[in-house]
Amino acid sequence: MLCKEELLTIQSGTVTYNNIAALSDVSLTFYKGEFVCVLGKTGAGKSTLIRTLNGLQPLSEGEISYNKKVYSELDHEGLRQIRSNIGMIFQHHQLIPRLSVIQNVYTGLFGSRSTFRNLVGLFSNEEKELARDVLNQVELLPYLNQRVDWLSGGQRQRVGIARALIQKPEVFLGDEPVASLDPGTANRIFQLIERLHSERQLLTIMNVHDVKIAKRYASRIVALKDGKVVFDDSPEAFTEEIEEMIFAY
C-alpha cells in the first residue's frame, strides 16, 4: 500500500473577526501529490483558510503545522522558512505594474535572500537561469522584458505562476486565481497548473467558485459553508444536491 506523505495540517482551526467566525473548528490534513479545490460561496471562509495555511493569518484557536512544525511555535525566521516552501497565486496577481515580467518573477526569490541583495537587485547566474527556466515553463520567455501592465489577464496570471515556481515550492496555493478570467483562459490556466502540479509532485490547493473547474481538475474537493467544512471527498462524490446545499442562501 502507498504511504501518503502528510504535508499540511489544520487542527480545530478557528479564525474570528469581530466575534464572527470566518473559520470554525476546521480540521483538514493535506498530502503531497493531492490537487485540492476549495469551493464555497462568497464569505464562506475560503480566502481565510488559504491565508492561514500560508501563515499570513494566525488562528484564533487551534493549530496549523507544515511537516509537523507547528506555526504558533515558530519564530519569524521559522515561519519565513516555511513560507519559502509555499508558492501562492492570487485573483488579481499582485504583480508590480511598472516592472518587467522577469523583474516580477525575481520578487518570488525575495523571501530567501538578503535585504541588501534585494534592494540593489543583484541576481546570480543561477537565479537568472532559474527565472528564464520558469518563464519558459509558462510560455512567457519571449515577453521577459515586457512591462506586466501591458499583458493580458491570462498572461499576468502566468507571470504570477512563474513567480511562485521560482521558489521551488512543495505546496502551491491559489486564492481564486481564475475568478477574473473568461472561461477559456481560466481552463488554460488550470491546465498549466495541473501540468506543473504533476511534473513537480506538488500539494496544490486552489480556491475556486466554479464547480466545473473543481470537478475537472481536483483529486479532492473541500467545500466550506459559514466557515465550516461541509464536504471533503472525491470530485465523483460531489453531487448536484451537495452543490445546491453549499451555494444556497
Ligand SMILES: Nc1ncnc2c1ncn2[C@@H]1O[C@H](COP(=O)(O)OP(=O)(O)OP(=O)(O)O)[C@@H](O)[C@H]1O
Ligand atoms: N480582515 C477581515 N476583517 C473582518 N472580517 C473579515 C476579514 N476577512 C474576512 N472577513 C470575514 O470573514 C468571512 C470569510 O471571508 P473570506 O474572505 O475568507 O471568504 P471567501 O469564501 O474567501 O469569500 P470571497 O469568495 O468573497 O473572497 C466573511 O464574513 C468576511 O466578511
